[in-house]
Amino acid sequence: MLGYFRRRRDVADRTFRMERRDVLVGEGDRVAALTDGFATIGVVEHRWSTVGLYEVLDGRIAACWLLPLDVRAFDVIWSA
Amino acid sequence: MPRLIELIASFDPSKGSSSVARVLWAIRWKLGELLGWDDPLSGLGSRVPTLRDPLPPTYAKPRSRSSIRFPSARSTSPTTKSPRRSLTRPCTALCTSAQTAVLVKPNGPFVTAYMAAIRRFRHLIVYPALMRQGGSCGSAPGRHRRPAPSSPREPALAVAMDRDTAIDLLDRLHHAQNEFYAGGSGAALEQLLAPASPGRSPATIR
Numbered sequence: 001m002l003g004y005f006r007r008r009r010d011v012a013d014r015t016f017r018m019e020r021r022d023v024l025v026g027e028g029d030r031v032a033a034l035t036d037g038f039a040t041i042g043v044v045e046h047r048w049s050t051v052g053l054y055e056v057l058d059g060r061i062a063a064c065w066l067l068p069l070d071v072r073a074f075d076v077i078w079s080a
Numbered sequence: 081m082p083r084l085i086e087l088i089a090s091f092d093p094s095k096g097s098s099s100v101a102r103v104l105w106a107i108r109w110k111l112g113e114l115l116g117w118d119d120p121l122s123g124l125g126s127r128v129p130t131l132r133d134p135l136p137p138t139y140a141k142p143r144s145r146s147s148i149r150f151p152s153a154r155s156t157s158p159t160t161k162s163p164r165r166s167l168t169r170p171c172t173a174l175c176t177s178a179q180t181a182v183l184v185k186p187n188g189p190f191v192t193a194y195m196a197a198i199r200r201f202r203h204l205i206v207y208p209a210l211m212r213q214g215g216s217c218g219s220a221p222g223r224h225r226r227p228a229p230s231s232p233r234e235p236a237l238a239v240a241m242d243r244d245t246a247i248d249l250l251d252r253l254h255h256a257q258n259e260f261y262a263g264g265s266g267a268a269l270e271q272l273l274a275p276a277s278p279g280r281s282p283a284t285i286r
Contacts, residue, residue, distance in 0.1 A: 001273055002266060009261045016261040023247050031246040035254070048127045055252070056241060061253060062274040 004071070011078060012039035021049075029056050039077070046077045091211050101209035104201055 008016055016039040024032040031054045038047050048068060055063040063067035094105035110116040186192045251274070256269040 002270060005257060005260055005266070005269065012261065014261060014263050015260045018261075020247075020250055021255050023243060023250055023262075025241045025243045029241060031241060031250065033246075033250050056246075056249065057274045059249065060272055060274040061249075068283045 001061075008078070012041055015040040029052065031056060041077060048074050048077060051075070091213075093206070093213065096209050096213040098205065098209035098212075100205050104206055 010055045016037065019038070021034045021036060023034075026032075026053045033052045033054065034049065035052055036047060037044070040046070041053050048070065050069065052063050053065040053067065092100060094109065097104060109118070186195050253269075253272050256264075256266075256272055260269045262268045
């Protein structure tokens, strides 16, 4: 997972930041979070929203499924 | 949920413990055979649309075991429409209770009379036997417990997470991520990711 974060940091040249908006918990050990992302890639400022579905194990993140609300825009941003 | 659906789908009321109910079911199936009530063309998806039909294609296509169809030939007959709807609700961390409703709508005056004729049999014999049989299936030893983890990745027991705890964890995660994205070492971030252990891969993102 750290490798994935590192690649995003490199692509966004350290301008990437995240802001949590809302959190949903269910019956089990999974948590969903609506999060906004911001980054300047090239000279263009981007903003997007994702739902992250996190699997929690012993108070730590064991896995994450990232679901962009606008998949096409998300792909365009990160393939730039 | 998949276990519950499997249980309901495999449920056969004609094989219950009540001999009287078994006889009544045998009579019913014989009548159905003679009058063609249980033919494939008389069931769900043919004479009567399924509850899945009106759904958008995304939801209409069976995708998992939780989409298992109930036994269609015996879920409906030319005499009635009887969609069955099941609801589950959490009982404790260890078990789930289920509620099933059978909605019956007779087709025409002949069927209304037929249903009235068998009403006493249904209420006095068939339904109580069904409830006993269903209850014993659902609460049989070992049935109510969550199965042992099938893989090391599956947690041993699902315990509801407190929302404040989840918010705190995600805030720390996002803070650590922002720090890392700004050029930090990632030490704080690593501490929030579950480490690899025997039989379990390190934290992943998909």
